[in-house]
Amino acid sequence: MRALRPEDPESLGGHRLLARLGSGGMGTVYLARGADGTPVALKVIRAEHAADPAFRARFRREVQLARGLVGRWLVPVTAADAEAAAPWLATAFVAGPSLAEAVASLGALPGDTVAVLGARLAQALTEVHAAGLVHRDVKPGNILLALDGPRLIDFGIAQGAGLTVLTAPDAVIGTPGYLAPEQTRVSGDEVAAPSDVFALGCVLAYATTGRRPFGTGDPGAVLYRTVHEEPDVDGLDAVLPPELAGVITACLAKRPAGRPTAAGLREVCEAFAGSGGKGWLPPDALRLVADRSARALDPPPRSPRSPRPPAVTTPPDGAGERPPTRRRALAIGGSAVAAVAASGTAAAVLLTRRDPGGSGAEGQGPTRTIGLQADLSGPLKDVSTAQERGARIAIDAHNARKDVPFRLALTVQDDRGEAGPAEQAARRLLGNPAVCAVIGPNSPAAARVVAPLYAAESMPVFFVSLDRDDAGPDAGQSRTLCMVRAPLSYRQYPVLSFLTRVADSRRTAIVQDAEAASAIHGAVRSLVSSPPNHDVEGKVSVHVMPAARGDFSSVVRTALAGEPQAVVFAGTSPVRAAACARALVEAGFKGARVGFEPAMRPEFLTEAGAAAEGWVFEAPYTEVQSATTKAARAFTAAHRERYGAPPGRWSAEAHDAVGLIAAVLTRFGSRASLTPGEVAEGVFRSSYEGVAKPIRFRTDGTNLLQAEQSAFLYRVDKGAFRYLGRYDQVK
Known part of the structure; x- marks a missing residue:
């Protein structure tokens, strides 16, 4: 919650504006009070979107749909004006964090809280579906946590049966990670009530484990895993009763017919939800709610129109935490x-x-x-x-x-x-x-x-x-x-480029450390599906090193049996990378050896000794003093x-x-x-x-960095990591 700015209006539609709750590309949400003193969240659309007839039609539909929904766990619309120069929508103000913020701040929620969460949200969806609607964007950011239970918000992309979505014909509507397979437009199935149930299953799995069941990263990769891979629900049954864990897992079925209805999910959740009520949240979450409530009761004063701040300059290095006031700094040469x-x-x-x-x-x-x-x-x-x-x-x-x-x-x-x-x-x-x-x-x-x-x-x-x-x-x-x-999901490309263009490896062996993070395992899958020199039938073999073992000799011998021209250590531990390097030297391997940046640490050099020489590592940062620009x-x-x-x-x-x-x-x-x-x-x-x-x-709506020129290669030379340059320029 932040102070109103000088350009913000004093009131809108009979509501007195008190503070800013948030602002983004679509518009601004204000904390406001109606004529009767009731606090509301007032959403105002930015002028450039209001000038777009298609966007205005979508907003008009949002208002119409939201006004027809009055369930207890849905946030009611109190007023709206879709025809105003700056269209706006007022809803009841919920003094609580989103589920996304709560899990990010506090971690996974207790099992009894998840049961109440599931029961109440399933009830909300039951009412939405009974009205002939599909929400289409059930996700943690659209769920607010209040003292008496959760609230489902944001019906901006909800759709009734037979309605046309106001967007491009090949667009994906919703949020990757919470989209059902049919919403990706890959399977061709109709988006209907089971799609919301799938999303709610993802939400409940996330609330229970703190992880998205189909992972994170590049949106395209998340959508691919949603359609083709099984969800990650490890730990679900360790927190929840087997029947409740089972019905949440069933919500994640690939085919809509395999999922329970919202009413069926509600029935199972309520069996384990207890009385719910105001004691449904853990103490740490209650403190978040209390903080929001206190801030709503005492909003910050409006910013003055012509403040004159004190002179502000850079403090000296090493000053630790600095107070808001600052001294003037001397200009450098x-x-x-x-x-x-x-x-x-x-x-x-x-x-x-x-x-x-x-x-x-x-x-x-x-x-x-x-x-x-x-x-x-x-x-x-x-x-x-x-x-x-x-x-x-x-x-x-x-x-x-x-x-x-x-x-x-x-x-x-x-x-x-x-x-x-x-x-x-x-x-x-x-x-x-x-x-x-x-x-x-x-x-x-x-x-x-x-x-x-x-x-x-x-x-x-x-x-x-x-x-x-x-x-x-x-x-x-x-x-x-x-x-x-460059994102972690990009790290296989420098390795692929080096092995193809520089090492010219037609047979590549990957020693995959079971201790490695999931991002490394994802890079391994990419190298397998698109191996070095794939245009001339390049081949990749994968050899898993168990986490409990420290001697790489056996795995290395198996990997070298296929006579590879290059070996990739797919792990993050510099000590285990060094053990792999020593095993390769002992086995007499002379080909290219490549690793990933997390293992590129001084410990690798000290532990591997002479066996480290010649190893090549990808990295997302440059050594600018070695660059020539x-x-x-x-x-x-x-x-x-x-x-x-x-x-x-x-x-x-x-x-x-x-x-x-x-x-x-x-x-x-x-x-x-x-x-x-x-x-x-x-x-x-x-x-x-x-x-x-x-x-x-990128201009595809993801706002991700175009990573093609953002990754680099290093090689161990005389006991040190030497900068080779941008990966696509290394010869």
């Missing part, structure tokens, strides 16, 4: 200016979100602030420090220019890589009205907690070193999460001048994140007001030539 100019940020400026009239240094306009949240005092201290330094070079180089209309600043929050401090750090950044974008965090524990917080406030947040999946299974729903590194040389020189050392891992990537933010905000000029949602929209429509790599995003 000409080499840093050259770094910015070479990397395409010649006119980089940042706008504050609530500073229509403030000013910074004389003749340079107001100061604009970027937040950086990172683990600066825990196990990721070195990586975090490198990212902070890269960001500071980009910002200070901008401030050294004399012709810029804005000064830039960096405010840093140390979250120690832990959930509790991470939430506090995020709330401090969100509470700072000068912050217009956030870089970080860089630990999965922190990301899972803060991603929903930033998404709820439409704050653009940039993952530099983390993968999108590190923010939790629902991170793909965020429209403001910007991932500027003008921008890379300038950035390296600036880093050496300021810090007395070459840039560390992920430093250049953080530098480029600042450059991307600056390039986007430059387009808004000196506009007095700018929302975080507008910044995020601009990011995904942008491209940027960075020091580390070009940054461009």
